[in-house]
Amino acid sequence: MKKKINQILDNQIDIKNYLLPNLIVVSLLLRILTVYFIKDTHIEHEWNVLLNNLIEHKSYSLYSFNGKLVPSVLMPPMYAFFLYSIKVITSFDKSNFLYAIFFVQIILSTYTVYLFYQINQIFFSKKLSLINSFIFSIFPLNVIICGQISSAGLQVFFSLLFLKFLLLLINKESKKNILIFSVVSGLLILLRGEFLLIFSFIIFFIFFKKKITLINLIKSLMVVVLIISPYLIRNYIHFHEIVIVKSVGYNLWKGNNQLSKVEGYENLERVEFSELKDKVNNLKKDKYYEIKRDNIFLDEAIYNLSKKPKHYFNLFIKKFFSYYFVNINSNYKNYYNFFHILPVALISLLSFPGLFIFYRVNKFENKCLSIYLLLNLVIFSIFFLLPRYKLIILPIQIIMALYFLEYLIKKMKKV
Secondary structure (H helix, E strand, O other), X not given: OHHHHHHHHHHHHHHHHHHHHHXXXXXXXXXXXXXHHOOOOOOOHHHHHHHHHHHHHOOOEEEEEOOEEEEOOOOOOHHHHHHHHHHHHHOOOHHHHHHHHHHHHHHHHHHHHHHHHHHHOOOOOHHHHHHHHHHHHHOHHHHHHHHOOOOHHHHHHHHHHHHHHHHHHOOOOOHHHHHHHHHHHHHHHHHOOOHHHHHHHHHHHHHHOOOOOHHHHHHHHHHHHHHHHHHHHHHHHHHOOOOOOOOHHHHHHHHOOOOOOOOOOOOOOOHXXXXXXXXXXXXXXXXXXXXXXXXXXXXXXHHHHHHXXXXXXXXXXXXXXXXXXXXXXXXXXXXXXXXXXXXXXHHHXXXXXXHHHHHHXXXXXXXXXXHHHHHHHHHHHHOOOXXXXXXXXXXXXHHHHHHHHHHHHHHHHHO
């Protein structure tokens, strides 16, 4: 009898060990198949200009004045250099180059499924971790992003790496965990400028909670500075400012003007923006153009916020809950597609009570994950929201949705 029980247990272990590789294979095939039918057919304007200037002139530039390229600081550089690296390595023509980009993004997206599985194992059993990873793997938004020329897929990959090594670091301050956590943090800052705020809050939060020593805090900060310093030095040389990206003003204005909704508003041709448009058009066209332009939008955004604080606070709340749940007034094509809206709404609704249950558990890992979620919600809601931004908080929401379901099942069993 004992031998038979052991045999059953061994078979169960074999099945679980067999399921994970199969999940990875299915994830890979699903992404290949989806990208074959649904993908971008060209590189959009900004990325295309930045890429061409990197290739042809070895200059990270977006604008050209009087036939001379001027350095750009409008967009974070990481994704542009990601595209540039693929182009340099492959030397493919336009069509094959796109396929090469999608292939790399498919591989990274498939690996994020495994990363997500590893993170889940900190909170759930192996079986539940597999179920959750399967949900994450087949989530339509997570699959479709592989065929888009967008930094969103790369951000999901690095964000999950960040979370994995954050959770490892607070349990074991090894040199490996500190190094990888810090390198990934630096790359994320170069990928999304707002991540500097998230990293700063998280690193000092775990320091003040005594989950990382002062010496390791200093080491981590030094590695991050080392990663981002070439770009910072480049910007200081050209603009005499220590800055990662200079689009905060424009993004703040886009999300906080008299015509803004959840997804923002940016058409300067409207009569309401005629004075602002004149200020922008009258700017001197030199290497400081992007910085001066962004400062104009920043001043306008601050004026709007100070003039009608209640209106924009209400808009912030609306953006916050639209980000967490769904945007009921989205203007984006296919946003209300059944295969998009149903899973997004379901996960959001289940995860909301799960957030409170998850945070209340007396585990520091739970606190960190909850705070990471809230930081993203608050920061993005200050500006504006695009449908693809949901991918940033989706992994956390899936974890909390399962946490809530597990909590309910346990409660029901006790009744």
